[in-house]
Amino acid sequence: MIVEQFLRWMADAPDDRRAEATSALARAYLYSDLSEDEREAADAALTLLLDDPCVSVRRALAEALARSGDAPREVVLALAGDLPQIALPILRHSPVLLDAELVEFVEGYTDPLPRTIAERSELSEPVCRALVTHGSASACAGLLANEGADLTPTLLVALVERHGREPAVREALLQRDGVPIEIRQMLLKQVGDLLSDHPLVRRGLNEARAKAVVNEARERATVSLANGAAPHETESLVEHLLQSGQLTAGLMLRAVCTGNAVLFEAALVRLSGLSRKRVAAVLSGGRSLPLRALLGRAGLPSRTHSLFCVAVSVWRDLLSATPNAPALAGSARVSRLLIGEVLARYQEQDGVEADDLVVMLRRFSAEIARDAARAYRDRTLAA
Structure with missing residues (x-):
């Protein structure tokens, strides 16, 4: 009966009041001790709210349900596919979404959706792989800043190869803890390759001399990087340098x-x-x-x-x-x-x-x- 009254009231209430009531209903569904009939009615009401023409109402619904693992799956999925301002809280927080569903959003949508997914508190290797493969430089920078992201060395290499020329990605990679030394050296090489064609480097130098200057600078930075390395890191660095023709x-x-x-x-x-x-x-x-x-x-x-x-x-x-x-x-x-x-x-x-x-x-x-x-x-x- 309460839900029926809620639906009748929602038909004529102003937008701001409807948004407040929507949030209250969602919280009641999640945290109140409802009977089976009341829960079924509340579930139906939440589903009907997906059709509300007011963005603020649907946004209130998304914010109320976003962090709960008990939110109705169908409602969560519909909100995730709504307008970005409605979908973002769900994509950022909802534990209801499966990894496979997150991968679909990464592969099928553009920012800000993938960028928001990259900020989730925990990200599995498959979701990280999708972001590395399909995400923008901004999304990948956010991924690197996320300590809860399961970024394997293989994924880090792929990320550097795809977006290592982007300053935001380089900065995030250098700030991330536990990045293998050989991957940090990859960044040095990429920066050197970029500089070799820069007008300030090429000014007054022929092509061979410009490349020699950049190579020497890269070697200097590589040796400096190795000075603080543990023995096992040094071995990994040597192997990387050999395979990349830099030893x-x-x-x-x-x-x-x-x-x-x-x-x-x-x-x-x-x-x-x-x-x-x-x-x-x-x-x-x-x-x-x-x-x-x-x-x-x-x-x-x-x-x-x-x-x-x-x-x-x-x-x-x-x-x-x-x-x-x-x-x-x-x-x-x-x-x-x-x-x-x-x-x-x-x-x-x-x-x-x-x-x-x-x-x-x-x-x-x-x-x-x-x-x-x-x-x-x-x-x-x-x-």
Whole structure:
């Protein structure tokens, strides 16, 4: 009888009062102790409200039902397919919706619907996959910001490949906890690829030199990224660099010349196929012939072997003089000590004055000197 009176009253009541009454009826359905007949009547009334011409009434119904798992499924589904301002609370919160239904909304609709689904407190892998595959950059940025999203490494790779050039996606990915180091490096490469064609980078440079500048910047950022990596992360990074064609002699020289012996050793293990124990023994032994043989087995150009030998020797000497050097790897002070001594010793050899490796080392040295100056400034201002 109460529901019948409600329906008669709704026929002539003003919009704002009808919206309030709709919300009250929905809450009564969810939380009041109704008899079976009363619940059946309330269910019918809620279903009839789907046809109400007033958007605010249907919006009130959606907001009242959105967070409850006891909301009538048919009503929830109808509201989810209504106008965006009505559907959004349902898509954002409703536990009634199945993953398969959420996937349909992602695949069949444009923002703001998929963007709202990306903000749900929990998102399964299938829904995440649909968002990564079909969602906009905005939806994917929201997905990355959602700690309740089940984003596997495979999905993260696909997301970077599809939307990694979008600043909002890059920022969200860098802010997300637990993103594998190799995926963060993928972002570095994408940014570098974008910069290589930028007018400011290309100004005054031919195409080859512009690409070389970008490649060196990417290698520098990659080594810096690896400085804070755990051993297992370093192995994953090395594998990614190898598979993407980025595990170059230049990157390995930069690693050893800035004190990242862990990255250098992991790269030699992967390239040579030898055990970590065997590679570590060669690097710590200090003998030139075994080291050159290892470098050759790893496929590194023979013209770089002398420089690698010098760099390894300098690193060993630094370890002897400074036992905590590994903990300082990548720091401006250690990097400057290393590169300065490597450059000095390498230039003492005959026939290297016009060597392009010397030019590269001098660029390394200039970069590190600027880093050291910035570090000094920061320490001074912080004191």
